[in-house]
Amino acid sequence: MNARVLPYVLILPVTAFLCLFFLYPFVLVAKQAFSTGDGFTLDNFRQVVGYWKFPISLQNTLLLAAAVVPVQLALALLMATMVNKMQRGRDLVLYVWTIPLGISDLAAGIIWLAIFEQSGFLNSMLSGLGVVDRPVNFLSYQHPGVVFLAIALAEIWRATAIMLVILVAGIGLIPKEYYEAAEVFGASPWKRFTRITLPLLRPSLQTALVLRVILAFEVFAVVLALGGTLFPVLMSETYAYQFDLLDSGAAAAMALIILAISIGFTLIILRALRVPKGATI
Amino acid sequence: MAEIQIKNVAKRFGSYQALHDINLTIQDQEFMVLLGASGCGKTTLLRIIAGLETATEGEVWIGGRRVDHLPPKDRGIAMVFQNYAVFPHLTVFENIGFGLRMQKLPNDEVKRRVERTAGLMHIDQLLGRYSGELSGGQRQRVAVARALAMEPDVILMDEPLSNLDALLRMEMRAELKGVLAESNTTAIYVTHDQVEAMSMADRISVMHQGKIVQAASPIEVYRNPAAEFVAGFIGNPPMNFLPATPAGDGKWTVAGQILDGPSRTTPLHFAIRPEDLRPADTGLAATVKVVEPLGAHLLVTCSVDGALFRAVLDSDLTVRRGDTLTLAPQPDRVRWFDPETTLAVA
Known part of the structure; x- marks a missing residue:
């Protein structure tokens, strides 16, 4: 076959699949979001944004992302650096660290629920140690801080590995000679990290952060398991519109708002971590 | 003053003996070439002097100071790597100034030294470029300039010309020799290319299977090889x-x-x-x-x-x-x- 046509033929199945199962539903959702039955309207958006729970769920989502992503980034960088320094057993450690990736987010939420709930492991331990007389209901409206902490912990536990695997691969690609040159020219281990590893890791950092931040705005099952309705987030509100209130127009508008936020943050990350013009990394 | 003394240095990697009891003194401002086939231990010896590798036994002295327990940056050395190791995310200016920035020198001093060494290596036009925009020969010049900018006592070079084409290599050989002679530094230069060794060295140390077989002036090594290996290795065609x-x-x-x-x-x-x-x-x-x-x-x-x-x-x-x-x-x-x-x- 003609060598100029062949590549397009080869990507055709994937393109067709994405158009059918992604682009088409997306267009449907967009249509739904911008209409209430009679023509183009922004009513759905006005409705969801004007609802009293919208600012809270937006704030909760952003707060959670702001608390979780930086911690995960730091942890993933630390873990990736450590794994990369290992001579032996590197793969084993990497597999163990990525186990949480293989668990569904709802299951992860339930694991942490088993720790924090009234008859959970944390209460058994605290009463066993004599710290509390009777079990405390940590995940109640009386302890919003604990609810937030539990969700953040579960998220960190569950999804750090996704950044880790990307960063491990990225660090592995940096030639050793750069570190040796930096060492000879007087860079301390910390300077080698900030002056060599971080800048040369920019493409991987971009990917890891974009992926993780998008996931953070889609947080749902973990929040549902641990916070229920105590901690509304954008995704749980979308779910409520669609399945509790049966208002698919409002749900579609919410979905588009989440998409817009994700695109916005993706652009910010790409811009902030861009490689200077002319530099090849 | 930077005389280098290598005393009884040995290096083992597991059960493999890479270096056997090396003893070598390199005079201040001498241009010493470590010459040998690949796997003879010459790069390992250079890396031990640099501090990128630790000797299993023995001592390294630079300028009357024992340095084998010191990190590379405290040894008064600079190094040119085989693949240049020019940082791709920094401009030529920041590459040459990297070591000076690490020493926290004031901006105007960094600028002065970078410009001086860039002029010396004829790359003053390239200071704003990134390494991806440079040819192999230009990258090589950046790597040498980065080492010279440190004004080191000792400059270590690991096959610096091996990635250049033949014509460029000949040109750089003469230029490097001139620049190094002017800079008054002691130089250790690793190569497997006997022409490079003969033309540049004050003295050549011929290495074979982790030992120094002969350390002498190029003409001495050529005329009076101390062993059959040297006689068969040096000269094209050999003895x-x-x-x-x-x-x-x-x-x-x-x-x-x-x-x-x-x-x-x-x-x-x-x-x-x-x-x-x-x-x-x-x-x-x-x-x-x-x-x-x-x-x-x-x-x-x-x-x-x-x-x-x-x-x-x-x-x-x-x-x-x-x-x-x-x-x-x-x-x-x-x-x-x-x-x-x-x-x-x-």
């Missing part, structure tokens, strides 16, 4: 060897000819450089196998007494395949080696 049997009274039988030699009773190897042979009336009978006209001279590969034997002859001579030549070795250029120890015999 010719023939078995010699004692004929008594300092006389030796070599391929049926009687030659003068050392007073010994055990068999030796007779050795002569291809360019130290002349066609004459008496001498070694050589059957011509291949004739390669190289312009300036004629490289003739022959067979003497069944052994491979090369001669570099005047290009005016008419020599054809199958001819029999009588080649007379220049007496003062003949060398003798003990086949037992492979060392030279006086």
Whole structure:
């Protein structure tokens, strides 16, 4: 076959699949979001944004992302650096660290629920140690801080590995000679990290952060398991519109708002971590 | 002052002995070349001096200070790497200034030194570029400038020219030699290229299987190789060897000819450089196998007494395949080696 046509033929199945199962539903959702039955309207958006729970769920989502992503980034960088320094057993450690990736987010939420709930492991331990007389209901409206902490912990536990695997691969690609040159020219281990590893890791950092931040705005099952309705987030509100209130127009508008936020943050990350013009990394 | 002393240095990687009891003194401002085939331990020795590798045994002294326990940055060294290691995310300016920034020198001092060394290496036009926009030769210049900008006592170079094409390598060789001579630093230069070694070095250390076989001036290494390995490694084509049997009274039988030699009773190897042979009336009978006209001279590969034997002859001579030549070795250029120890015999 003609060598100029062949590549397009080869990507055709994937393109067709994405158009059918992604682009088409997306267009449907967009249509739904911008209409209430009679023509183009922004009513759905006005409705969801004007609802009293919208600012809270937006704030909760952003707060959670702001608390979780930086911690995960730091942890993933630390873990990736450590794994990369290992001579032996590197793969084993990497597999163990990525186990949480293989668990569904709802299951992860339930694991942490088993720790924090009234008859959970944390209460058994605290009463066993004599710290509390009777079990405390940590995940109640009386302890919003604990609810937030539990969700953040579960998220960190569950999804750090996704950044880790990307960063491990990225660090592995940096030639050793750069570190040796930096060492000879007087860079301390910390300077080698900030002056060599971080800048040369920019493409991987971009990917890891974009992926993780998008996931953070889609947080749902973990929040549902641990916070229920105590901690509304954008995704749980979308779910409520669609399945509790049966208002698919409002749900579609919410979905588009989440998409817009994700695109916005993706652009910010790409811009902030861009490689200077002319530099090849 | 930066004299380098390497005392009893040995290096093992697991059960593999990469270096055996190395002792070497490099004078202040000397240009020392470590020469050897790949795997001979020359790069390992350089990396031990740099501090990128730790010796299993022994000591390294630079400028009268024991440094083998110090990190690289405290040894007063700078290094040029084989693949240049020019940082791709920094401009040429920041690459050259990298070490100076690490020393927290003031901006104007960094600028002054970067501009001076960039001028020295003729890359002042490239200071704003990134390494991806440079050719191999330009990257090489950046790597050298980065080392020179440190104004180090010692500059270490690991096969710095091996990735350049032949013409550029020749050009850089002369330039590097000039720049280093001017900078008054002690230089250690690792290479497997004997032409590079011969043309640049004050002294060459020939290494083989983790040992220094000979450390001497280029002409000494060439004229008086201390061992058969050196004789066979240095020179292109290398020295010719023939078995010699004692004929008594300092006389030796070599391929049926009687030659003068050392007073010994055990068999030796007779050795002569291809360019130290002349066609004459008496001498070694050589059957011509291949004739390669190289312009300036004629490289003739022959067979003497069944052994491979090369001669570099005047290009005016008419020599054809199958001819029999009588080649007379220049007496003062003949060398003798003990086949037992492979060392030279006086």
